[in-house]
Amino acid sequence: MQVTVIDYKAGNLTSVVKALRHLGAEVEVTDRPEQLAKAERIILPGVGHFAATRRLDETGLTPAIRAAIDRRIPFLGICVGMQWLLQGSTEAPDQPGLGFFPGICQRFPDGDEKVPHVGWNSIDTNMVGPKLFQGLRHCEYVYFTHSYYVPRLTLMCDRDGQLYPASAADTDYVVNFAAALEWDNVFGVQFHPEKSGEAGLRILKNFLEFRPC
Amino acid sequence: MLTRRIIACLDCREGRVVKGVQFVDLIDAGDPAALAHRHAQEGADEIVLLDITATHEGRATLLDTVRRTAQSLFVPFTVGGGIRTAADAEAVFEAGADKVSINSAALADPELIGQIGASFGAQAVIVAIDARRDPDSPDPVRNARVFTHGGRKDTGRTAVEWAREAESRGAGEILLTSMDSDGTRNGFDCELTAAVSSAVRIPVIASGGAGTVAHFAEVFGAGKADAALAASIFHFGVSSARSLKLELAKTGIPVRLPC
Numbered sequence: 001m002q003v004t005v006i007d008y009k010a011g012n013l014t015s016v017v018k019a020l021r022h023l024g025a026e027v028e029v030t031d032r033p034e035q036l037a038k039a040e041r042i043i044l045p046g047v048g049h050f051a052a053t054r055r056l057d058e059t060g061l062t063p064a065i066r067a068a069i070d071r072r073i074p075f076l077g078i079c080v081g082m083q084w085l086l087q088g089s090t091e092a093p094d095q096p097g098l099g100f101f102p103g104i105c106q107r108f109p110d111g112d113e114k115v116p117h118v119g120w121n122s123i124d125t126n127m128v129g130p131k132l133f134q135g136l137r138h139c140e141y142v143y144f145t146h147s148y149y150v151p152r153l154t155l156m157c158d159r160d161g162q163l164y165p166a167s168a169a170d171t172d173y174v175v176n177f178a179a180a181l182e183w184d185n186v187f188g189v190q191f192h193p194e195k196s197g198e199a200g201l202r203i204l205k206n207f208l209e210f211r212p213c
Numbered sequence: 214m215l216t217r218r219i220i221a222c223l224d225c226r227e228g229r230v231v232k233g234v235q236f237v238d239l240i241d242a243g244d245p246a247a248l249a250h251r252h253a254q255e256g257a258d259e260i261v262l263l264d265i266t267a268t269h270e271g272r273a274t275l276l277d278t279v280r281r282t283a284q285s286l287f288v289p290f291t292v293g294g295g296i297r298t299a300a301d302a303e304a305v306f307e308a309g310a311d312k313v314s315i316n317s318a319a320l321a322d323p324e325l326i327g328q329i330g331a332s333f334g335a336q337a338v339i340v341a342i343d344a345r346r347d348p349d350s351p352d353p354v355r356n357a358r359v360f361t362h363g364g365r366k367d368t369g370r371t372a373v374e375w376a377r378e379a380e381s382r383g384a385g386e387i388l389l390t391s392m393d394s395d396g397t398r399n400g401f402d403c404e405l406t407a408a409v410s411s412a413v414r415i416p417v418i419a420s421g422g423a424g425t426v427a428h429f430a431e432v433f434g435a436g437k438a439d440a441a442l443a444a445s446i447f448h449f450g451v452s453s454a455r456s457l458k459l460e461l462a463k464t465g466i467p468v469r470l471p472c
Contacts, residue, residue: 011334012306017289048334114439116336118386118416120258120469121215141216141469143258144287145336145385173215176397195289197253 001025001208004039006065008055010080011047019194023205033064041208044069046080049103050148051092053084066098072185072212082181082188083150091148101181101188102164105148115174116147123169123179125189130168132189132206142160142179142191149177150190153186185212192200216467218440219454220259220418221252225294226266228274245340246281256454258469260286260386261314261442264294272301276308283309293388295342296471299328306333311459314316316341317361320368320375323382330383339418340379341388344372344405354404364392372405373412380413388442391421398424403436410437418442426452426460433466 003025007013013029020027020043028035036042042065046052056062069075077085084097090104097105108115122139133140155166167178171190181188187207193200219403223230223245230243235468236391262282264275272295279292292305293314302313319325319340330338343360350356359368359375366376376387391402399421410417416439419432423443443457458468 010312011332014283014307014309015311018283020308022285022287039244047336110399114416115414116385116416117215118336119215119439144215192289195287197288201287 001041002039003027003041003208004035005029005043006036006056006061007031007043008044008052008059009062010047010052010055011045013045013196016043016045019201019204020208022066023201023208025208029154031059031061033060036064036068039068039073041074042076043085043207044075044077044081046078046084047145048080049091050080050083050089050097051095053080053097054092054095056084062098067093069100069186074207074210074212075186076207077188079146079147079190079192079193082087082190083148085181085186085188086150089148090171100186101150101153103151103153105150107148111174113174116145117146117149117173119143120170120196121173121179121191123171125169125180126166128166130180131210132168132180132182132187132203134206135202136199142189142193142199142203144171144173144179144191146190149173149175150181150188152176152178153181178191185210214467216258216469217438217456217461218258218418219256219429219468220261220291220440220442221249221257221454222261222263222420222442222444223248224265225275225278226264228278231265232437245278246284249282249286249290252454253286256290256458256470258440258454259289259291261293263314264292264313266295276304279305279308279310292448293339299325299332302321302329303332306337312337312339314339314341316343319379319392320359320361320370323378326379326382326384326422330385334385335383336385337387338384339388340376340384342375342409343374343377343390343391343392344409345392346402346405347371352395354408357408358406360392372409376409376413376417380415384415386416386418386439388418388420388444391419394422395420397422400434401426401438401441402423403431406432406436406438410439416440426457429457429461430464430466433461
């Protein structure tokens with residue numbers, strides 16, 4: 001299993017790479033768009049500020065990722081990597097996301113609860129049975145650390161008949177938000193599968209073994 | 214539902230796990246990589262490795278220990294002790310840590326918090342605070358003082374005020390150790406933990422004094438802790454994270470119970 005991990009200087013890649021290698025994947029880490037043209041499978045990690053995704057635009061990685069997704073290469077965004085799949089984030093209003101999924105990432109509202117949302121929370125997986133969560137319990141615990149969230153998506157159809165997906169899994173913390181997204185060959189997880197014990201390794205394995213139909 | 218975290222702490226010296234009782238009387242408790250793995254298997258939500266070697270020669274040993282420990286550990290892994298600069302932190306991250314815990318270096322140079330956060334994200338920076346109640350103050354808890362150098366040096370700052378500053382400078386979490394309780398196994402300082410936890414919006418990890426299941430229930434309840442650290446309660450087979458969590462679940466505290 002070959003997988004390409006995109007390095008865009010948004011935090012530490014060591015844990016993601018280590019988990020993928022543990023699962024037997026052949027991992028290539030790159031910051032060059034031309035490498036994506038021959039990638040078989042792509043992971044976009046990322047921690048920290050949404051503005052860090054500007055580097056994807058500046059280095060030409062954004063069109064290369066778009067092209068890979070169009071080629072139906074399996075793609076997984078983790079944390080900020082998932083948030084970037086949306087249209088944008090209030091964390092960096094001037095920085096657009098890829099816009100693959102509809103919506104804008106929001107900051108958890110002020111209240112009694114701690115922000116960031118840090119720790120192990122349960123995910124409520126979609127009835128359809130997302131591919132990412134095969135073999136897992138319905139309410140598995142995974143490790144989160146984030147202050148901005150992807151609003152929960154519900155299946156809908158716009159006026160032009162375009163179908164938009166529901167989130168693959170949702171989590172409750174202050175609000176009900178999207179813990180995972182899944183549409184065709186494109187996946188996103190807000191939590192850190194590489195830090196979520198056996199459950200997280202299973203999710204990464206499901207991604208590595210996913211074949212688009 | 215977000216669960217309360219049980220964090221297993223390994224105090225290490227020269228590459229071996231030791232556990233201090235009120236910062237003295239060290240006894241050998243084993244290999245850090247093996248123990249970290251065992252704790253994770255037994256249900257610990259995170260692992261913290263605190264290096265108390267503090268000598269220059271010990272740094273290479275530490276990085277090797279971190280690398281070996283991180284190799285097959287797939288829960289969050291924090292490393293602390295002796296991290297004085299952003300470069301020290303970077304070396305530890307490269308060796309496989311997910312977070313660093315900084316203590317006296319952050320007090321000496323608070324900008325270090327933001328410097329590490331800028332490269333690795335705020336979630337990767339834990340500011341550790343060693344505090345002791347101030348018995349001479351009219352409010353010994355709210356005026357609990359911050360100490361460094363294993364409790365020998367009074368910084369003159371209060372834990373509440375320093376925690377707030379650390380948060381404003383971009384710390385992701387606070388690791389609060391009560392020096393009055395540490396090693397006693399008589400329970401966490403719940404009042405101190407609640408005072409600090411209520412003063413900040415970032416998570417607070419309580420440390421010092423774990424001895425029984427009831428102590429954890431107290432610190433998650435009255436102590437308002439988001440996570441609790443325990444070292445000696447685990448190492449000698451007194452209890453596992455799993456049995457601790459099963460007991461906590463019975464008292465209504467949300468915990469992660471892996472299959």
